[in-house]
Amino acid sequence: IPFLPLRRTFNYINPMEWATLSKEIEEWLVNDVDTRSQLWTWGCNAFWLTFVAAYPLFPRGKWPMWDPRIPVEGTFIQEWLGRSNDIDAMKLEGEHSLVALLNDIWAKFNRHTALFHPLPLLAVD
Numbered sequence: 001i002p003f004l005p006l007r008r009t010f011n012y013i014n015p016m017e018w019a020t021l022s023k024e025i026e027e028w029l030v031n032d033v034d035t036r037s038q039l040w041t042w043g044c045n046a047f048w049l050t051f052v053a054a055y056p057l058f059p060r061g062k063w064p065m066w067d068p069r070i071p072v073e074g075t076f077i078q079e080w081l082g083r084s085n086d087i088d089a090m091k092l093e094g095e096h097s098l099v100a101l102l103n104d105i106w107a108k109f110n111r112h113t114a115l116f117h118p119l120p121l122l123a124v125d
Contacts, residue, residue: 001116002028005123012053012106013099019054022047022066030067042116044070048077049112053105056098059084076108 003024011017025047033040047070055063059081072081110121 002032004113004117005119005121008123008125010122012109013102015054015056015098015102018050018102018105022050022054025050026067026070030069035069039116041074042112045074045076045112046109048072048074048080049105049109052077052080053102053109056101076112 003021006021010021025043029040029043029047033043047066051063051066052058055061057063113121
């Protein structure tokens with residue numbers, strides 16, 4: 001899994017960091033992972049966690065199109081889309097709300113990555 005561990009300075013409360021990671025995961029998935037494998041399913045879930053952290057107003061707001069080979073499937077993204085009406089721009093404009101959301105996604109990402117990467121998530125020098 002080439003994008004793990006994350007670099008030691010990864011700042012999980014910065015959506016731009018998540019956008020970069022999301023793109024790395026997307027490229028790895030579509031170029032290197034067999035779509036019939038458990039790693040594909042795991043990678044898709046990791047992609048959606050990072051994509052939503054990068055673009056927390058998804059499916060509204062502005063966000064780039066992802067590779068259409070990555071399906072909108074998985075527990076996290078389905079739950080997110082199911083509650084997306086509850087998350088509006090007004091709620092996320094406050095710094096506290098965005099930080100709380102990114103903290104929550106970071107915790108989920110930590111638990112999720114441990115399934116295939118049982119080592120520390122951040123690189124240690």
